[in-house]
Amino acid sequence: MSEHWDIYLTQSNNNNVFVRLDLGIKDSVPISGADKLVQVSIQTKSLFSKKMNFELLHIIEDEIGSALTESDFYIGVITEADMRTFYIYTIQEKKLLNTVESILSKHKKQTSDISIVDDPEWSFYLETLYPDVYKYQWIQDRHVVEQLIANNDNQKVPREITHWLYFSDIASRESYKNKLDREVYKIIDETTFEEETDYPYQLSISHKGTTELETIYQYTTELIKKSLEVGGNYDGWETQVIQSK
Structure with missing residues (x-):
């Protein structure tokens, strides 16, 4: 089809x-x-x-x-x-x-x-x-990990991994920030978009970790769960390639 x-x-x-x-x-x-x-x-x-x-x-x-x-x-x-x-x-x-x-x-x-x-x-x-939001994210995580592997990424080396989230209002974004373990996650940036959208309040955060699929999925699952609790929208992650020697 x-x-x-x-x-x-x-x-x-x-x-x-x-x-x-x-x-x-x-x-x-x-x-x-x-x-x-x-x-x-x-x-x-x-x-x-x-x-x-x-x-x-x-x-x-x-x-x-x-x-x-x-x-x-x-x-x-x-x-x-x-x-x-x-x-x-x-x-x-x-x-x-x-x-x-x-x-x-x-x-x-x-x-x-x-x-x-x-x-x-x-x-x-x-x-x-059809996959729920968590299984759908597993698919997206797998795609990113496969792309990293295709570029000879050494998955076992910890590095900064950046995540993006979007919210309908400032209060939701602030509530989400309060849910984060600040010993694990770092706030990178907060942006408000002028164009009309259901989620104009962006938040980018990062954590330090490996790119092994099971490991990264534990983080994305946690971040999605917290975003759903405040009506937010998790929108994926990216990181630099650290090539195997």
Whole structure:
């Protein structure tokens, strides 16, 4: 449906779960008539086992994707420890069902299951599959970290990391500042924008730390939580590249 696919990590029953989805359609759904959500589940080995046949799973996914019509809307995949599930909204339920069953019949060694649920509001996509503010930030953090790695960044070296936040009024910005641990965070700048915007009061702060994803995500999670408490908006971070020798 769009080219804006991405992946994030979450947990279910204390197990890691990878969610891959089309992020680019959020403002375009639900689609009229595409009331049925088809879920195609394929039993696999352990997610972290070398025996898991990723190549075969990719083949099955490609075959399903290639067989979809303009009446079908492929929106995401969930990979658990022993299961990979593909999610497709459709206007033509029976036609899609026959297509998927035909594809799966060629891969009989893989235990599979197809289920169909009514979801005219696309609640599964909007409320379950689409990442909340914290998981969405994990995606953004990962992108920045990947860019740093591409520039040969030594992730283990602590350095100043700058964060930006925006607020609807001065009182909210002051309340946020009061929530910060000043032994960890330093106020860099405060700016007020003249143009009309919902969040004209900017705050930039920094902390000293590494750029390892798990570490940086702990900071961004904390900063987002505090911003939500005062109605603010966290808007990301940046830092200098410290190249490995």
